[in-house]
Amino acid sequence: MADPRTIRALLQATAPWLTQRGADNGRTEAELLVGHALSMRRLDLYLDLDRPLSDDEIARCRALVKRRGQGEPLAYITQEREFYGLALHVSPDVLIPRPDTETLVDAALARLPEDVEGVVVDVGTGSGCIALALLQQREGLRAVAVDVSTAALAVARKNAERHGLFDRLELREGDLLSPCRDVVGALLVVSNPPYVLRGSPLLHKDVAAFEPALALYGEDDDGLGHHRRILAAAPAVLHERGAVLLEIGADQQEQARGLLKPPFVAVDVVADLGGHPRVVVLQR
Numbered sequence: 001m002a003d004p005r006t007i008r009a010l011l012q013a014t015a016p017w018l019t020q021r022g023a024d025n026g027r028t029e030a031e032l033l034v035g036h037a038l039s040m041r042r043l044d045l046y047l048d049l050d051r052p053l054s055d056d057e058i059a060r061c062r063a064l065v066k067r068r069g070q071g072e073p074l075a076y077i078t079q080e081r082e083f084y085g086l087a088l089h090v091s092p093d094v095l096i097p098r099p100d101t102e103t104l105v106d107a108a109l110a111r112l113p114e115d116v117e118g119v120v121v122d123v124g125t126g127s128g129c130i131a132l133a134l135l136q137q138r139e140g141l142r143a144v145a146v147d148v149s150t151a152a153l154a155v156a157r158k159n160a161e162r163h164g165l166f167d168r169l170e171l172r173e174g175d176l177l178s179p180c181r182d183v184v185g186a187l188l189v190v191s192n193p194p195y196v197l198r199g200s201p202l203l204h205k206d207v208a209a210f211e212p213a214l215a216l217y218g219e220d221d222d223g224l225g226h227h228r229r230i231l232a233a234a235p236a237v238l239h240e241r242g243a244v245l246l247e248i249g250a251d252q253q254e255q256a257r258g259l260l261k262p263p264f265v266a267v268d269v270v271a272d273l274g275g276h277p278r279v280v281v282l283q284r
């Protein structure tokens, strides 16, 4: 990179450098990284493009840009990702929330009337993204959110407090639904469990290198072992007309349809905006 001395020059040098290293949108990423390093919003960068930068500021920007150039996901560097309109804190202890998972939230909301009152259970909550999006959209809802990772639960708590939703969220630590033995009548059990097979060609190398293995890799030969275990335990916590909504990989539709077993009576697979199978819904 050249030795840029203003915000404008720094952005001009950084954007193509990031694009060459595989960033989808080098300019946007450059703005987010420089903005983060300088504690400035993207808009404010544009209002001050010719501001001279100190050596210290340039060093801070370069350090972040270098991390991105080495493949570290942008969200871990800026510690922030938007999900369903909520700005969420993220750390390497949690999966970075994906737009695909908004399909699961949409499918859940379609089953929860605006004036709903009751509880949903989110299994493997990570950053808390699914539970928090549901709580934000439905004022009468409460959620129990489980994760086996203490560090992930701390991130979920921080996000719940940040958005004023902590009073309707109960965080529990443990394996899948085992910390929910006292829950009865849940309207829905929702989950984006780990489902990737180790060595899958669908897994990007930077995801494998930087995101938590605990959040990525599924159980059983088809990656749907967590799904099976959630479904086996769900009837005990679910309302008699409740449903289980589970995220799946784009290549797991057939196996997912095979998850249907009593007391569930119907299975449906919902596609994401890209048309890929993404959510399996099992209706009681």
Ligand SMILES: C[S@@+](CC[C@H](N)C(=O)[O-])C[C@H]1O[C@@H](n2cnc3c(N)ncnc32)[C@H](O)[C@@H]1O
Pocket: 094, 095, 096, 097, 098, 101, 123, 124, 125, 126, 127, 128, 129, 130, 146, 147, 148, 149, 152, 174, 175, 176, 192, 193, 194, 195, 214, 215, 216
């Ligand atoms: C794919 S991530 C999903 C995180 C978040 N719900 C999302 O959609 O971005 C899976 C989450 O499940 C958690 N997890 C993995 N195995 C678990 C288990 N046996 N019991 C509870 N949580 C588990 C991981 O720690 C991780 O936070």
